[in-house]
Amino acid sequence: MKDRPPVQDWMTDWDHMDPRWTENPYRIWDEIRSSHPPIAHTERYGGAYLPTRFEDIQEIAADTEHFSSRQVVVRETEPSSFGGAPPITSDPPKHAWARRMLLPPFSPTEVKQRMGDMRAICNDLIDQFETSPTFDGARQYAEHMPVRVIAGMLGLPESDGDKFRHWINKIVVEGVVDDEANLEGLTEITEYFQEQVEQRRRKPTDDLISSVMGFTYEDGEPFKETHIIGSLRLILIAGIDTTWSSIGASIWHLARTPADRERLVADPSLIPNAVEEFLRAFAPVTMARLVAKDREVSGCPFKAGKTLLLPFPAANRDPERFDRPNDVIIDRENAHRHAAFVMGIHRCVGMHLARAEIRTALETLLARVPHFELAGDVIWARGPIRGPRILPLRI
Numbered sequence: 001m002k003d004r005p006p007v008q009d010w011m012t013d014w015d016h017m018d019p020r021w022t023e024n025p026y027r028i029w030d031e032i033r034s035s036h037p038p039i040a041h042t043e044r045y046g047g048a049y050l051p052t053r054f055e056d057i058q059e060i061a062a063d064t065e066h067f068s069s070r071q072v073v074v075r076e077t078e079p080s081s082f083g084g085a086p087p088i089t090s091d092p093p094k095h096a097w098a099r100r101m102l103l104p105p106f107s108p109t110e111v112k113q114r115m116g117d118m119r120a121i122c123n124d125l126i127d128q129f130e131t132s133p134t135f136d137g138a139r140q141y142a143e144h145m146p147v148r149v150i151a152g153m154l155g156l157p158e159s160d161g162d163k164f165r166h167w168i169n170k171i172v173v174e175g176v177v178d179d180e181a182n183l184e185g186l187t188e189i190t191e192y193f194q195e196q197v198e199q200r201r202r203k204p205t206d207d208l209i210s211s212v213m214g215f216t217y218e219d220g221e222p223f224k225e226t227h228i229i230g231s232l233r234l235i236l237i238a239g240i241d242t243t244w245s246s247i248g249a250s251i252w253h254l255a256r257t258p259a260d261r262e263r264l265v266a267d268p269s270l271i272p273n274a275v276e277e278f279l280r281a282f283a284p285v286t287m288a289r290l291v292a293k294d295r296e297v298s299g300c301p302f303k304a305g306k307t308l309l310l311p312f313p314a315a316n317r318d319p320e321r322f323d324r325p326n327d328v329i330i331d332r333e334n335a336h337r338h339a340a341f342v343m344g345i346h347r348c349v350g351m352h353l354a355r356a357e358i359r360t361a362l363e364t365l366l367a368r369v370p371h372f373e374l375a376g377d378v379i380w381a382r383g384p385i386r387g388p389r390i391l392p393l394r395i
Helices: 019-023 025-033 054-062 094-102 108-112 115-127 138-142 144-154 158-176 179-202 208-213 225-256 258-266 268-281 351-368
Strands: 039-042 048-051 134-136 286-291 295-297 300-302 307-311 388-390 392-394
Touching: 019 025, 048 054, 048 300, 054 295, 054 307, 094 225, 108 351, 115 138, 115 144, 115 351, 134 138, 138 144, 138 225, 138 351, 138 388, 144 158, 144 208, 144 225, 144 351, 158 179, 158 225, 179 208, 179 225, 208 225, 225 258, 225 268, 225 351, 225 388, 258 268, 258 351, 268 351
Parallel strands: 048 307
Antiparallel strands: 039 048, 134 392, 286 307, 295 300
């Protein structure tokens, strides 16, 4: 990661790659939210805006006329042209059908059928560190279950997990400020899926890759090759990075908050609501939009051609939306009203799967390893997806 000049003023020079944002973005969002207007701007990234209030983020996410999804990451330069990642990079009217095609494999019914596999994966992972005095809650646990679940759905070998993690780092982290890293990651993952698609053309299989290959547009025409590959890239990256980040952040909270951990151990029925509160408090996903037409929001003019960051985690910390927003309250009554799965037309297709994975990971860990605490420094991921990447724990 290239060295970057530190931010001097978060209202006029914000940078989501600044180490202070990575370590503790909440104070930054509070500062911006209490300013007038509650929207920051920076000349970095070619000029970009940063709303922080729930109401403003919701308004922008719903306004597809003025704010386009053609660019969903705020980067130093224009994104590499690889055909996008539909439906997340699609605008209406193309978006609706592309999204509809992906919904069935991620339905609650389909997810329920995978619960047994999720538990088995978690137990297998815990078997490998349960008798050790310490373990890494991110590298030895949180990172693995989503990788293995998505690999199973796509019909990919679990042994390719290191490749998946490498591509995610190149595209989602390093690629934000490093064009070469972004190009390397996108090229490798694209070539990988092109090979997988070609294999299935020669010999069809019963997996999600074959399903996507069989999808058609509304007029009955098959998905174009670029659409197929783009959707597969999206499923792999979004299905892994966001979920392992949420699992890791939840474990981090329980490691540093023994009262909450002990309460969930004593009463596992609280875990589903706790999951919603963890999603609210530690939402991992920050996305972007391209300003398609001039627009004013909360007194701030947005100029066409510029980009903006949509920090859904900041929306979840808005005191106008949640009482005591910076407190984690595992039995919070309205925790489910969070924006962790994004607002607007791009609400997460895989939210039922993510919820099930987070819940299963916590239930299994707390049942088998009920006592653990932080054992060293935690390192958080930089970039648009935030979660612990090194999480040393003592049993």
